[in-house]
Amino acid sequence: MKDSTQKTAAVGYKLKLAIQKSGRLHDDSIRLLKECGIDISNGVNKLKAEASNFPVEVYFLRDDDIPQYVEDGVADIGFVGENVVYEKKKKVTVAEKLGFGKCRLSLAVRKGDDYTGVQSLSGRKIATSYPVILGDFLKEKGIDAEIHEISGSVEIAPGIGLADAICDLVSSGSTLFMNGLKETESILQSQAVLIKNKDLSEEKEQLIARLLFRIQSVKKAKNNKYILLNAPNAKLKEIIALLPGMKSPTVLPLAEEGWSSVHSVLNENEFWDIIEQLKAAGAQGILVVPIEKMIV
Numbered sequence: 001m002k003d004s005t006q007k008t009a010a011v012g013y014k015l016k017l018a019i020q021k022s023g024r025l026h027d028d029s030i031r032l033l034k035e036c037g038i039d040i041s042n043g044v045n046k047l048k049a050e051a052s053n054f055p056v057e058v059y060f061l062r063d064d065d066i067p068q069y070v071e072d073g074v075a076d077i078g079f080v081g082e083n084v085v086y087e088k089k090k091k092v093t094v095a096e097k098l099g100f101g102k103c104r105l106s107l108a109v110r111k112g113d114d115y116t117g118v119q120s121l122s123g124r125k126i127a128t129s130y131p132v133i134l135g136d137f138l139k140e141k142g143i144d145a146e147i148h149e150i151s152g153s154v155e156i157a158p159g160i161g162l163a164d165a166i167c168d169l170v171s172s173g174s175t176l177f178m179n180g181l182k183e184t185e186s187i188l189q190s191q192a193v194l195i196k197n198k199d200l201s202e203e204k205e206q207l208i209a210r211l212l213f214r215i216q217s218v219k220k221a222k223n224n225k226y227i228l229l230n231a232p233n234a235k236l237k238e239i240i241a242l243l244p245g246m247k248s249p250t251v252l253p254l255a256e257e258g259w260s261s262v263h264s265v266l267n268e269n270e271f272w273d274i275i276e277q278l279k280a281a282g283a284q285g286i287l288v289v290p291i292e293k294m295i296v
């Protein structure tokens with residue numbers, strides 16, 4: 001009864017979601033929505049697009065502008081990097097980590113430079129597009145350095161004599177390497193997050209809860225694998241003890257007498273450890289299958 005009342009209450013309401021128009025977060029944002037059963041494939045070249053099967057309207061914006069739009073309520077929610085959220089210091093709530101757009105904000109100096117710790121940056125000039133986060137970091141460490149704000153191509157600053165060091169986003173490190181720089185300190189780990197406005201109606205909060213439920217199911221599925229294996233009955237107890245499963249593993253008899261098929265779910269983090277132990281315990285014919293959605 002409660003459920004159906006809640007659904008009726010949300011009818012007619014539509015969430016406004018801001019995502020990056022183009023760039024590193026765009027494709028993964030669209031993909032996540034799709035995995036959540038939200039299809040906006042017919043409008044990605046416009047300023048905004050409407051989903052056909054979920055009450056959401058998607059706005060395509062520059063990532064730097066998303067926190068401001070969400071604070072102002074122009075958008076109710078947004079997908080944006082944590083680096084941008086912390087740099088802009090807008091009044092928004094971080095509701096969920098989205099598992100893509102992973103990178104780190106790091107300090108780097110020229111390859112040949114003497115660097116013995118952050119203190120080496122005292123009195124030096126550091127180029128960055130993240131003056132707020134860098135400023136906070138230096139203050140916390142008690143380092144007095146000059147921050148030189150530039151909006152792009154930060155990695156070339158030391159090479160052209162603009163700065164002694166840089167503070168920039170890194171993922172593989174190849175851009176630093178190609179510019180003759182070495183990463184010395186990572187000051188923030190970042191990934192895309194879902195941010196929301198601080199003052200939303202009950203109806204919109206309900207829609208966000210539905211969206212978050214879907215996102216969490218997709219994320220869980222990605223972090224888990226479905227595993228099937230054959231086990232001699234004499235070893236079943238030992239093998240079952242190694243498997244967590246969602247409740248407990250499913251055990252089915254095989255056509256061959258004395259053998260069973262065991263099905264379970266394994267988390268990515270413990271996956272290889274457990275597989276090795278299962279093999280050692282006598283498991284055979286181990287199959288590992290991706291999971292599309294995981295509702296717990």
Ligand code: ATP
Pocket residue numbers: 020021022023024025061062063064080081082083084101102103169170171172190191192
């Ligand atoms: P826009 O035109 O929307 O302002 P942009 O050029 O500022 O785009 P992108 O380079 O597309 O931004 O990066 C968007 C986000 O992707 C970053 O803010 C960060 O959260 C994430 N990201 C992940 N890996 C990296 C990386 N190696 N370098 C830069 N950003 C990365």
Ligand code: ZN
Pocket residue numbers: 062063064
């Ligand atoms: Zn940007």
